[in-house]
């Protein structure tokens with residue numbers, strides 16, 4: 001049962017992300033207000049951010065700083081760092097949230113349900129046994145800013 005990439009959710013995310021015609025990932029990179037934007041880590045060419053509209057608790061996104069849509073266009077070093085940070089963040093979530101598994105994936109292009117079609121990003125979604133049953137509820141309640149801040153602080157502390 002793979003309801004996790006439900007396109008109707010992405011539509012909502014997109015409407016938020018693309019409001020005023022701006023790419024929210026580029027905005028976050030530019031703003032350098034990482035605490036407010038829930039940016040967990042900046043690397044040399046990639047960064048990791050908490051998803052404000054998570055499918056599940058601990059839903060992270062890893063993206064390059066550059067506004068690139070294709071894997072083909074990523075410089076080799078960025079490609080490498082993208083997956084290194086994905087690995088690192090998955091390990092972090094494993095330790096903190098103790099999930100039973102993960103969905104890690106990239107939606108390339110609108111047809112695949114990419115919420116921000118122009119800016120490549122990898123989703124890291126922790127999964128717990130049986131969570132598909134209450135995921136829509138979880139997704140709604142987790143939008144509450146307070147719990148996101150709490151999770152952000154916990155994960156930030158672990159990163160050090």
Ligand SMILES: [Zn+2]
Pocket residue numbers: 023024025026027066067068118119
């Ligand atoms: Zn962008």
